[in-house]
Amino acid sequence: MGKGSVIALDAVTKVLGKKARIENLSFFCEPGKVYGLLGPNGAGKTTLMNLITGLYRPTSGMVRVLELDPVRDARKVRREIGLVPQETSLYPELSALENLRFHAALYLNDSRAAARRIEEVLELVDLSDRAKDPVGAYSGGMKRRLALGRAMLANPRILLLDEPTLGVDVQGTHRIWDYVRRFKDEGRTVLISTNVMAEADALADEILLLDHGRKVRFGTPETLKAEAGTTVVRIFPAPDSRFDESALRERLGDFSFDGEVIVVEAPGGEADLARILGLAEGVVRLAGVELRRPTLDDAFLAFTGRSLRD
């Protein structure tokens, strides 16, 4: 197993009912990194998180968190994990302070240290001035920030975030991203399950892409994007203009044209763009040009397909 790994899954299979929710998965997380967990509905993301937290016992294979068995050493492992569930899971009639005090009572033994930590966390998530308001009156973004703060109360080494920016506005989203980067800088390991590709692209050092319980891909966002396709230049000829395709092919080499857009591979990015435009000049009257890099969406669809999942 990966030595020094904070989270290690070695050939793990998990069967629930008659179906394998996770199949022969090996996955290792290092400290101080952010991992994106992607996959269509039913891919096994929640099952994976439940294996890490010790809620599920693997059917076969081995799971280790901080070199401990998360089922047998549940109490020790759970002290080191901060979970932000998808539903935020706050008590709406209680204030932020009361919510945090209750959570601190479950995780921390020293009441004075807990009180100090609660203050720090409220400062961290910018909720100090609303700490005494009932959580039911908070906006979605505030609830997410409070949930993040709650996950940080016990100073965990691992953070598991399930859709951390679901329903949050743009400002709130970027604030939460800033928190995640800060957690990473503090040496914590962050695992983010998300359906927002932009979020995974912005935050993740590495991405685990699951489908039908199996590892489809594992790598950096750039690696995944490069595997999904190449950068292209899209040239939009002016309307009602014509051009000599064979003459253009002589200059550019291979390209595709669907009657509206000329698409040319440009693995060199901006450098290729300038070259291509130079070559096309005089042959095509341009209405527009676009340099299009493969996105994580492209990678996701390329590796998991376009069919809907239940």
Place this chain on the structure above:
Amino acid sequence: MSIPRIIGKELASVKENIPFNLATVISPLLFLGAFAVMVSGGITIPVETQPAASGSAFLQATEEYRAPDGTPYLELEAAPAEGVPDGRSADRYIVEDEPIVGEKGATGTIVHLVNDVNSNMTKNYANRLTGALVDYIDANRNVGTIEVVEQTRYEEDIPWDESFAVSALVFGAMLAGLLFGQLSMTSEWENATAKLLVLSPCPAMYIVAGKVVAAFLKALVAGVVLVGVVALMYGRTLASAPWLVASLCLMYVAFASLGLALGIAVRSAMTAFLVSLVASLCLWVAGGGFGDLSYFGQAAQVLGMVNPATYALDAVRYAYFGGVASPTPLIVLAAGATLTVAAVCALYARWTRSERAVS
């Protein structure tokens, strides 16, 4: 640090489900109020007679057939000359041959038209007429003696409505314990906080202790209201206040624990309320809350022996009316409370280790 904070959070969460918390207190009061109205007319049963009472020595004697406190058992009025009783009419006694008690025995024929559906039950139909007849024969015989000596469990005659009120206290205690225990878990389900609770490193026993104590305290508040209302309605001096406190507290602990165990499976406050209401009503009736357990069959007697309501009713009735002191009800309630607390700790701990805990 954990347990007091857990209790505090549970008590603060009352704000979340105020309608159900209020319903827990109000339901037994409504029950009590409805019964009080029902029996507000007293214990006297109206009866139509043919002929009018003045035309029969037996019927005149029956008018004077009374309860120990002087209340007449029967209120006689002359039946209409023609026609049979309709659905709303009282029962009817028709004296066809006037009862006579002579040296050679007693003779007479009385027709009893049983009109009330409850009187139609085998055990009910004869009670008052039979009593009136025995009383009449006893008063008019020339030789021999009929002596009926009653040894009552309770020293004084207990009014029906007061007896029911005390019995309703037990129903209220079970409802309060069950519902508050369940609500402590259903709120976790409804707020989607159950998973975080399962994942916390806090020992399961601490969480159970905090929730049971909080539910006990809420049930205690409901109990104080109920006992207060009963005191205001009837003003009776308790035969034993410590017995009342002990029996109610033990009931709250037992039923709060049971409610918490049920709440692991019940995921909505509405379902919790319905389950609590039905369960406490069934236990209460099956324990002799509405009618004496001796009225029911063998199976009911056996079930009554394992029904906590049976012992709770005995204990609370003793607390109010005195009578035959026996430690058995309190011992059984204490054992039951201990067992349910231990069982819910084990069940909760097992549930947190189960993979189905958050599915």
